[in-house]
Amino acid sequence: MDNDIAKVLYSQEDIKNVCQKLGKEITKDYAGKTPIIVSVLKGAIFFTTDVVREIDLNTEMDFIDVSSYHGGVASSGEVDLVTDMGSDVAGRDILIIEDIVDTGRTLKYIVDLMMQRSANSVKVCTLMDKPTGRVLKIDADYVGFTVPDEFVVGYGLDYKELYRNLPYVGVLKPEIYE
Ligand SMILES: O=P(O)(O)OC[C@H]1O[C@H](OP(=O)(O)OP(=O)(O)O)[C@H](O)[C@@H]1O
């Protein structure tokens, strides 16, 4: 797997440090509250499990599975709800955990859904932000890394469903793309 990687952008150590930093900020900002942490599957799975363990608060956890890239390198433009979350969102403080905000379509879809369901507050924590990809005007409240305009894989992020289990974030060699 490592042989397919052209360069590592964020090492395991970089990711660990950023999870600690974000966890501290979230702990401070949500003091006295019990947010529902909503992890956006599949990409945010590893980031979620690492960052929640840096949050020193009572939290509930839930998962929502949405998809728009279908394994490719470009957004289809349509966000499909694959599996909905189970929690009642009404009146609750929702913290969405994403791996990357690129066009912003996925995030906008989920934030709108939480607002329609009468959440008390909706905030977003993303491991990576790719502002150059933005199509919709939406931003995360907590950002780990601002990434260059490249398609990244690893630590949850896939190309054709592969590379999610790389422990770091990197960029694939050009010959890997079909
Ligand atoms: O800002 P956007 O352009 O909408 O891109 C961000 C979304 O794209 C990826 O999901 P994907 O659709 O690939 O599903 P996956 O997480 O199951 O791989 C990623 O995990 C984000 O959720």
Ligand SMILES: Nc1nc2[nH]cnc2c(=O)[nH]1
């Ligand atoms: N794997 C992967 N998925 C994405 N979804 C939106 N941007 C990206 C990206 O750079 N890499």
